Amino acid sequence: MLPPSTTGQILNPDLPVVSIAIDLEREQGAPHTHPRAQLLYSIEGVMRVITSLGTWLVPSTQAVWIPSMIEHQVIATEAIAIRSVYVDPAWSGGLPSDCCVIAVSPLLRELILRAVKIGNSYPSVGPERRLMEVIVDELRQMKRAPLHLPMSRHPKIRKVMDALVERPADPAKIEAWAKRVGTSARSLSRLFVKETGMSFGAWRRRLRLMEAIERLGQGESVTQVAFELGYQSGSAFAAMFRTELGVSPKCYSLQDSG
The missing domain is CATH 1.10.10.60 (Homeodomain-like)
Structure with missing residues (x-):
């Protein structure tokens, strides 16, 4: 199993959103948790996300929302390209408290890709910071999709x-x-x-x-x-x-x- 990324462990309110890009090929990550909530998104391929309460199958048109400290595991049964964003707990107001699959709008997709390009060392003021706040605003308007299989x-x-x-x-x-x-x-x-x-x-x-x-x-x-x-x-x-x-x-x- 692949070890989990440490990106979700970053705690800093001056970084409302941090991001990660990972490409997997028929691999699975180890079950893990992190204090930041996560929007787990694959721009290519279908990934399976497993928690103790259910399984989510996530195609490239959708993403799965994982609240803070919810144990989860990602399984790639095919090649996938993950582009994920994590939200600091200080910015979690108005965000879902349970796991769910959401439809990714064209705007949210482009915001995620832009966040990955910016990286996780952006200044606390300026256009990069404002873009991250826009991502949080978009996440607060997420629309759920019915791809959760409760266990x-x-x-x-x-x-x-x-x-x-x-x-x-x-x-x-x-x-x-x-x-x-x-x-x-x-x-x-x-x-x-x-x-x-x-x-x-x-x-x-x-x-x-x-x-x-x-x-x-x-x-x-x-x-x-x-x-x-x-x-x-x-x-x-x-x-x-x-x-x-x-x-x-x-x-x-x-x-x-x-």
């Missing part, structure tokens, strides 16, 4: 989750899963909602969506991904995609991007 430590729920993560296309209904873990379908349904805030069906759709985005980003065709994830037609798969993200799966397809 559970409950043994029966976790057994179902782990099996589906291994085989997202498994078509078994909740009655079959309940039998496998020794409970009733009604009890398992209630546990899913209690533990994740989502029904079993909604959780499985979210898992398949995240798996689809990762596979599309690796160059698989929309049709191939649809059938391998258990959808009977490409149109049914596209409908799920639009319902969850408001866009066609072609927006995430490497084959259609070039």
Whole structure:
């Protein structure tokens, strides 16, 4: 595992935002925390971010927000180019207190890239400092995207989750899963909602969506991904995609991007 960067450990209110650029190729970072909150953004490739409460799959159109001292791990299943910014605790007012995936606007993307070019030794007054404050203002207006997959430590729920993560296309209904873990379908349904805030069906759709985005980003065709994830037609798969993200799966397809 790659050791964590020390950039997030910098504490200095005169540096509202500090940044880092890291390129990874099929690697994973060690679980870690830092006192600065972080906007973890990959300008190329899809990264997976894991915490004890859930998993986030983050394509290059989005970023994941990680509050101060939340343990997390980054996994690159393909080549990714991370351009990340960290916010000093003194500037955290109005920023989310929980992890979330956000849509990265063209303005925020350019601000992040500019911050990386400026570096972390800018003066406390002047245009560089003002740009960093604009980044904080933009982060306070973040819009969340639905790419969080909540997990559970409950043994029966976790057994179902782990099996589906291994085989997202498994078509078994909740009655079959309940039998496998020794409970009733009604009890398992209630546990899913209690533990994740989502029904079993909604959780499985979210898992398949995240798996689809990762596979599309690796160059698989929309049709191939649809059938391998258990959808009977490409149109049914596209409908799920639009319902969850408001866009066609072609927006995430490497084959259609070039």
